[in-house]
Amino acid sequence: MAAIQINQVEKSYRALKALNGVSLAIEEGEFFGLLGPNGAGKTTLISILAGLNRADAGSIKVHGYDVVTDYRQTRKLLGVVPQELVFDPFFTVRETLRMQSGYYGLKNNDAWIDEVMHHLDLTGKADANMRALSGGMKRRVLVAQALVHKPPVIVLDEPTAGVDVELRQTLWKFISRLNREGHTVVLTTHYLEEAQALCNRVAMLKAGQVVALDATSTLIKRIAGSQMVLRIASGTFPDELKNLLLHPEEPAFGNQYTLRVNEYSDVEPILAKLRLSGVVIEDMQLQQADLEDVFIQIMEGEK
Numbered sequence: 001m002a003a004i005q006i007n008q009v010e011k012s013y014r015a016l017k018a019l020n021g022v023s024l025a026i027e028e029g030e031f032f033g034l035l036g037p038n039g040a041g042k043t044t045l046i047s048i049l050a051g052l053n054r055a056d057a058g059s060i061k062v063h064g065y066d067v068v069t070d071y072r073q074t075r076k077l078l079g080v081v082p083q084e085l086v087f088d089p090f091f092t093v094r095e096t097l098r099m100q101s102g103y104y105g106l107k108n109n110d111a112w113i114d115e116v117m118h119h120l121d122l123t124g125k126a127d128a129n130m131r132a133l134s135g136g137m138k139r140r141v142l143v144a145q146a147l148v149h150k151p152p153v154i155v156l157d158e159p160t161a162g163v164d165v166e167l168r169q170t171l172w173k174f175i176s177r178l179n180r181e182g183h184t185v186v187l188t189t190h191y192l193e194e195a196q197a198l199c200n201r202v203a204m205l206k207a208g209q210v211v212a213l214d215a216t217s218t219l220i221k222r223i224a225g226s227q228m229v230l231r232i233a234s235g236t237f238p239d240e241l242k243n244l245l246l247h248p249e250e251p252a253f254g255n256q257y258t259l260r261v262n263e264y265s266d267v268e269p270i271l272a273k274l275r276l277s278g279v280v281i282e283d284m285q286l287q288q289a290d291l292e293d294v295f296i297q298i299m300e301g302e303k
C-alpha cells in the first residue's frame with residue numbers, strides 16, 4: 001500500500017486552476033521531492049493532504065485512509081512542517097511541544113520530546129519563551145512540533161527557506177535518520193542541490209500539473225546528459241559543431257563554449273573536429289548535469 005496516494009486532485013481559486021488533475025503515489029519509506037517553481041501548486045497540494053484545505057475533485061489517501069473522510073486517522077499518520085511560522089508567543093519551547101503531544105492524546109511524551117530537542121539542537125532553548133527565539137530557532141520548533149507523535153509520514157514544506165547552513169545540516173541529519181528507520185519523507189524545496197542529495201524520487205509540478213515523475217538519478221541521466229565546457233586559445237569554433245552548443249541562439253561567452261555530450265565516447269570526435277579546424281584549446285572541463293539542469297529543461301518545456 002502507498003504511503004500517500006494522490007488521485008486526480010483538482011483545486012481552483014476563482015478562475016485560477018492551482019491543481020489541474022494531479023496523480024501520484026509515494027511509497028512507504030521513500031524520501032520524495034515535490035519540486036516546482038513559485039505558484040506551481042506545491043503548498044496547495046500539501047495543505048489538502050494535511051486536511052487544511054479541500055480539493056474540488058479527486059482524493060488523497062494516507063496509508064489507505066482518506067484525508068477528508070478518515071481525518072482522525074490521517075492526522076495521526078502525518079507530521080507536517082508548514083512554511084509559515086505560527087506560534088503562541090507566551091509558551092516555552094518545552095510547553096509548546098507538550099501541548100502538541102496533548103493534542104495527539106500523548107501523555108508522558110517527555111523522553112521523545114527530549115530526544116527530538118536534542119537532535120534539533122534545541123535543548124539549550126527548552127525553557128525559553130517562543131517570542132524570544134530567532135527565526136531559525138522557531139523553525140526548529142516547528143519541525144519538532146511536527147514530530148512529537150512520531151508520524152510515519154513526515155511532510156516538510158520549504159523547511160530550509162532562509163535558514164543557515166548549520167540548521168540545514170542538523171535538520172537533514174535527523175530527517176535522514178528517521179527515513180532510514182522507515183519514516184516516509186516528502187519534501188518541497190527550491191534548493192535543488194538539497195533535493196538531489198536527499199530524494200530518491202522527485203515529482204516536478206508546473207502550473208498545477210505533474211510534468212516529471214521519476215527516480216532522481218534516472219531523470220538526470222535521461223534528460224540532461226553531461227556538458228563539455230571549452231575555452232579556446234586560438235582558432236574559430238567550427239560551424240559543424242554548433243548544433244551541439246547548449247545555447248546555440250546566444251553569442252559565445254568570451255572564448256568559452258558549452259556543448260552537450262551524452263556519453264564520454266562523444267568527446268573524442270569533438271576534439272578531433274576542433275583539431276582539424278585548427279582550434280587550440282586552452283582549457284576543457286566535463287561537467288555532469290545536475291537536477292537544476294533537468295529542472296530548467298523541463299520548466300522551459302523542452303525534453
Ligand SMILES: Nc1ncnc2c1ncn2[C@@H]1O[C@H](COP(=O)(O)OP(=O)(O)OP(=O)(O)O)[C@@H](O)[C@H]1O
Nearest residue numbers: 013016017018036037038039040041042043044045
Ligand atoms: N488562498 C488562495 N487564494 C487565491 N489564490 C491562491 C491561494 N493560495 C494559493 N493561491 C494561488 O494558487 C497558485 C498555487 O500556489 P501554491 O502556494 O500552492 O504554489 P507553490 O508551488 O507552493 O509556490 P511557492 O513555491 O511559491 O510556495 C498560485 O498561483 C497562488 O497564487
